[in-house]
Amino acid sequence: MSDNEATLPDCQLYLISPLDVTGSFPERLTRALEAAPVAAFQLRLKDIDQHEIARLAEPLQRICADRDVAFIVNDSISLAKRIGADGVHLGQGDGDPVEARKILGRGAQIGVTCHDSRHLAMEAGEAGADYVAFGAFFPTVTKAVEHQAAPDLLSWWQSLFELPCVAIGGITAENCAPLVRAGADFLAVSGAVWRDDEAAAVTGLHEAIANARLA
Numbered sequence: 382m383s384d385n386e387a388t389l390p391d392c393q394l395y396l397i398s399p400l401d402v403t404g405s406f407p408e409r410l411t412r413a414l415e416a417a418p419v420a421a422f423q424l425r426l427k428d429i430d431q432h433e434i435a436r437l438a439e440p441l442q443r444i445c446a447d448r449d450v451a452f453i454v455n456d457s458i459s460l461a462k463r464i465g466a467d468g469v470h471l472g473q474g475d476g477d478p479v480e481a482r483k484i485l486g487r488g489a490q491i492g493v494t495c496h497d498s499r500h501l502a503m504e505a506g507e508a509g510a511d512y513v514a515f516g517a518f519f520p521t522v523t524k525a526v527e528h529q530a531a532p533d534l535l536s537w538w539q540s541l542f543e544l545p546c547v548a549i550g551g552i553t554a555e556n557c558a559p560l561v562r563a564g565a566d567f568l569a570v571s572g573a574v575w576r577d578d579e580a581a582a583v584t585g586l587h588e589a590i591a592n593a594r595l596a
């Protein structure tokens with residue numbers, strides 16, 4: 382192990398779903414999860430009613446469970462509860478982490494979007510979140526973003542707090558090194574995985590993380 386590797390936290394992949402998980406998506410998810418280690422998968426669907434999301438979630442949840450990948454639901458505490466997800470990701474307008482903890486229990490993984498804000502992240506930590514998410518680090522077409530984060534936010538967080546931090550927004554194998562080297566515990570990635578060959582993309586990200594830790 383190099384000196385750099387010893388001082389950096391482990392950095393794991395956290396995949397975010399595309400908005401369409403119908404058709405061949407379950408096969409694509411399987412390929413992605415079998416290409417290289419992935420820690421978590423977030424089901425991020427928009428403008429679809431909860432019954433339909435629950436129906437779409439079922440095979441994906443099974444694929445994740447079979448491979449020990451945490452299955453996180455975006456936006457909705459009630460949906461996470463209903464389908465027995467491993468956790469929920471909450472944006473600033475999506476609900477209270479304290480309430481999520483009461484409803485989902487001690488074992489649930491609760492993540493909170495903190496944009497580029499140290500204050501929001503400390504608040505989320507105090508509210509009992511299991512991770513804080515900072516972003517967007519790079520331009521993204523997956524979502525219209527209003528906040529831009531820089532790697533020094535990750536270094537600052539890492540130097541002061543034990544709570545894991547997630548980096549999100551436009552992350553690719555080509556641009557992820559500064560985030561890994563700044564101490565991101567997880568890289569959350571959507572477009573770079575699903576826009577083309579998902580297995581090659583996951584392998585590429587995994588290799589890029591390993592190389593960044595060695596450099």
Ligand SMILES: Cc1ncc(COP(=O)(O)OP(=O)(O)O)c(N)n1
Pocket residue numbers: 397423425455456470471472473474475492493494514515516524547549569
């Ligand atoms: C890991 C992770 N980080 C941030 C987000 C963004 O959440 P939010 O701000 O609620 O925006 P939407 O994803 O709901 O559009 C996320 N989903 N996951």
Ligand SMILES: Cc1nc(C(=O)O)sc1CCOP(=O)(O)O
Pocket residue numbers: 397494496515516517518520521522523524526549550551552569570571572573
């Ligand atoms: C869902 C999401 N939240 C962001 C934030 O900054 O909070 S950026 C983002 C999009 C992530 O997808 P991609 O990897 O395709 O950029």
Ligand SMILES: [Mg+2]
Pocket residue numbers: 455456470471472475
């Ligand atoms: Mg949200």
